[in-house]
Amino acid sequence: xxxxxxxxxxxxxxxxxxxxxxxxxxxxxxxxxxxxxxxxxxxxxxxxxxxxxxxxxxxxxxxxxxxxxxxxxxxxxxxxxxxxxxxxxxxxxxxxxxxxxxxxxxxxxxxxxxxxxxxxxxxxxxxxxxxxxxxxxxxxxxxxxxxxxxxxxxxx
Amino acid sequence: xxxxxxxxxxxxxxxxxxxxxxxxxxxxxxxxxxxxxxxxxxxxxxxxxxxxxxxxxxxxxxxxxxxxxxxxxxxxxxxxxxxxxxxxxxxxxxxxxxxxxxxxxxxxxxxxxxxxxxxxxxxxxxxxxxxxxxxxxxxxxxxxxxxxxxxxxxxxxxxxxxxxxxxxxxxxxxxxxxxxxxxxxxxxxxxxxxxxxxxxxxxxxxxxxxxxxxxxxxxxxxxxxxxxxxxxxxxxxxxxxxxxxxxxxxxxxxxxxxxxxxxxxxxxxxxxxxxxxxxxxxxxxxxxxxxxxxxxxxxxxxxxxxxxxxxxxxxxxxxxxxxxxxxxxxxxxxxxxxxxxxxxxxxxxxxxxxxxxxxxxxxxxxxxxxxxxxxxxxxxxxxxxxxxxxxxxxxxxxxxxxxxxxxxxxxxxxxxxxxxxxxxxxxxxxxxxxxxxxxxxxxxxxxxxxxxxxxxxxxxxxxxxxxxxxxxxxxxxxxxxxxxxxxxxxxxxxxxxxxxxxxxxxxxxxxxxxxxxxx
Numbered sequence: 001x002x003x004x005x006x007x008x009x010x011x012x013x014x015x016x017x018x019x020x021x022x023x024x025x026x027x028x029x030x031x032x033x034x035x036x037x038x039x040x041x042x043x044x045x046x047x048x049x050x051x052x053x054x055x056x057x058x059x060x061x062x063x064x065x066x067x068x069x070x071x072x073x074x075x076x077x078x079x080x081x082x083x084x085x086x087x088x089x090x091x092x093x094x095x096x097x098x099x100x101x102x103x104x105x106x107x108x109x110x111x112x113x114x115x116x117x118x119x120x121x122x123x124x125x126x127x128x129x130x131x132x133x134x135x136x137x138x139x140x141x142x143x144x145x146x147x148x149x150x151x152x153x154x155x156x
Numbered sequence: 157x158x159x160x161x162x163x164x165x166x167x168x169x170x171x172x173x174x175x176x177x178x179x180x181x182x183x184x185x186x187x188x189x190x191x192x193x194x195x196x197x198x199x200x201x202x203x204x205x206x207x208x209x210x211x212x213x214x215x216x217x218x219x220x221x222x223x224x225x226x227x228x229x230x231x232x233x234x235x236x237x238x239x240x241x242x243x244x245x246x247x248x249x250x251x252x253x254x255x256x257x258x259x260x261x262x263x264x265x266x267x268x269x270x271x272x273x274x275x276x277x278x279x280x281x282x283x284x285x286x287x288x289x290x291x292x293x294x295x296x297x298x299x300x301x302x303x304x305x306x307x308x309x310x311x312x313x314x315x316x317x318x319x320x321x322x323x324x325x326x327x328x329x330x331x332x333x334x335x336x337x338x339x340x341x342x343x344x345x346x347x348x349x350x351x352x353x354x355x356x357x358x359x360x361x362x363x364x365x366x367x368x369x370x371x372x373x374x375x376x377x378x379x380x381x382x383x384x385x386x387x388x389x390x391x392x393x394x395x396x397x398x399x400x401x402x403x404x405x406x407x408x409x410x411x412x413x414x415x416x417x418x419x420x421x422x423x424x425x426x427x428x429x430x431x432x433x434x435x436x437x438x439x440x441x442x443x444x445x446x447x448x449x450x451x452x453x454x455x456x457x458x459x460x461x462x463x464x465x466x467x468x469x470x471x472x473x474x475x476x477x478x479x480x481x482x483x484x485x486x487x488x489x490x491x492x493x494x495x496x497x498x499x500x501x502x503x504x505x506x507x508x509x510x511x512x513x514x515x516x517x518x519x520x521x522x523x524x525x526x527x528x529x530x531x532x533x534x535x536x537x538x539x540x541x542x543x544x545x546x547x548x549x550x551x552x553x554x555x556x557x558x559x560x561x562x563x564x565x566x567x568x569x570x571x572x573x574x575x576x577x578x579x580x581x582x583x584x585x586x587x588x589x590x591x592x593x594x595x596x597x598x599x600x601x602x603x604x605x606x607x608x609x610x611x612x613x614x615x616x617x618x619x620x621x622x623x624x625x626x627x628x629x630x631x632x633x634x635x636x637x638x639x640x641x642x643x644x645x646x647x648x649x650x651x652x653x654x655x656x657x658x659x660x661x662x663x664x665x666x667x668x669x670x671x672x673x674x675x
Contacts, residue, residue: 023437023456024418024436024437024438024456025438026438026439027418027419027420027421027435027438028418028419030421031380031419031421052438058439061439061440062438062439062440065423065440065441065442065597066420066421066422066423066440066441067421067422067423068380068420068421068422069421082342084342084343084541084591085342085343085500085537085541085573085584085587086342086343086499086500086571086573087342087500088500088584088587089499089500089501089573089574089575089576089579090500090501090528090529121381121422122340122342122424122541122591122594122595123339123340123341123342123344123381124167124171124381125167125168125339125344125345125347125348125381125382126167126168126171126345127342127343127344127345127497127499127500127505127571127573128168128203128204128345128497128498128499128502128505128506128507129168129171129172129203129206129505130499130500132171134381137383139167139170139171139384140171141168141171141172142172
């Protein structure tokens with residue numbers, strides 16, 4: 001899903017225009033920009049600030065507050081692994097340790113080949129069938145290291 | 157004639173392969189030249205049986221589960237479309253003990269109907285509550301909700317009727333209903349299930365709230381971790397507009413109400429109502445000091461009722477069935493039903509709606525069937541990451557707000573997370589502090605700094621350094637956080653930490669863990 005998303009200022013402007021009249025538009029605009037370009041660039045922050053009559057610092061503050069917004073592109077695949085209690089109760093800590101070792105990366109890091117970004121998530125609402133994971137938006141219940149590794153490695 | 161088959165679209169079922177199963181049924185039917193209509197429904201809540209496939213036979217719906225895509229061909233061989241015998245046949249869902257013993261008011265339709273069919277919703281009793289509210293008018297609707305004894309299901313347990321009255325009495329040109337669907341507590345998924353499985357119930361509850369309070373605009377703030385729920389709610393809102401359940405003339409009455417979905421961005425603290433309002437307004441999700449209450453000065457400075465999904469989803473049944481029926485259920489001051497979510501290491505994990513008052517032991521052992529691992533239960537965390545860890549010796553605690561408070565715990569959003577005897581409660585206490593540090597909004601010092609110091613203190617305990625002094629320090633820190641934090645994040649994180657320390661002291665004095673082990 002997250003193939004190279006090229007910054008396109010005209011397209012960004014259209015996205016901002018489409019959302020800027022919403023009440024409390026900041027989050028919807030940022031979500032839409034990230035969906036289009038994979039991350040929030042410095043230029044995007046400037047443009048959002050201009051359109052919403054905010055300072056760049058305010059928009060930067062919003063982008064940096066929320067875990068979802070990225071300042072840099074993610075790897076080709078994003079593996080989100082639940083770290084919360086219900087998943088801990090069924091072995092999430094061990095699963096995370098195994099995956100970090102297998103992939104050779106820690107939380108929030110991307111493999112050297114740019115293939116996989118590993119991120120923690122605190123609850124996917126799959127607490128009845130943990131450990132839970134999300135691979136590029138696909139939900140995985142009762143996840144194991146083998147299956148998840150195959151998902152991120154097997155895909156192109 | 158086409159046979160109807162039902163496969164859940166619920167995220168838990170999908171995470172266990174429901175989409176693949178639905179595809180496999182469609183493919184196999186095509187290959188075999190059999191006419192099958194597949195309806196995607198919510199989940200009944202028996203997640204250990206997911207993906208659960210149901211078929212409509214002349215004798216009613218009968219179920220098979222859990223089914224893997226690879227087993228679908230075998231189901232056809234067994235003539236499951238006619239209710240044929242198969243190793244995974246579980247019979248009619250309603251005959252299963254887990255379903256039979258429930259009192260389903262809020263979740264009455266979840267798993268049964270097509271979540272996006274307003275006709276099926278209406279046929280199954282939907283819109284009765286709204287029709288009743290329009291007949292009664294705002295004052296009597298408000299009175300009914302107050303009389304039902306409904307308390308906020310998000311965790312605080314504040315009487316919904318009182319909150320609504322405050323908004324109703326506030327003078328303003330514009331008022332808002334905000335549905336808090338930022339269900340971030342680990343072990344909870346009832347909001348997600350109702351949004352995915354019966355979204356019109358949530359919409360109907362919001363419209364009734366609008367009529368009772370005089371609000372004409374609603375927002376439902378859904379966490380981004382719930383993409384399926386976001387998609388379904390958006391589509392349900394469009395259907396509701398087309399059916400004139402939403403719009404300038406709700407069900408052709410003089411009341412106007414419309415609503416939209418807003419998506420969170422991965423901040424746990426936005427489940428706190430004032431932080432959620434900041435986020436809706438487009439800012440960092442930082443907690444506001446109260447007063448002023450959101451009911452007086454809420455979204456965009458206007459009077460706002462912020463209600464949890466389940467609180468709002470409970471309202472249609474209250475109006476439809478009457479406040480008396482609702483309040484006849486429950487125990488003490490905890491009235492009505494509560495959708496309990498069984499999670500973690502538990503055999504029968506899923507959602508169980510029942511009146512308040514069952515004991516924790518009945519919930520974990522009788523309904524949940526004990527651990528999934530087969531090992532003894534050692535601890536149960538009730539109420540999410542800010543809830544207390546209870547030992548088995550507290551299993552006689554009745555599931556009601558006051559009873560849990562009396563034992564140093566909280567019900568919260570009614571998530572019950574079960575741990576077996578391999579759990580290390582000192583590590584769980586450390587995690588509570590770590591989580592608080594990661595998710596703190598940073599506005600108040602006890603939460604922002606206290607959570608980081610808390611981790612450091614517990615790390616020293618785990619390494620066996622000056623344990624007695626560190627435990628005293630930890631207790632002191634928890635007291636500061638409890639009394640000095642602005643909201644429940646810093647204020648309640650002492651619950652898991654101190655309950656672990658009180659009920660499982662041996663874990664804090666176990667042999668020192670190595671550095672690598674701690675990190």
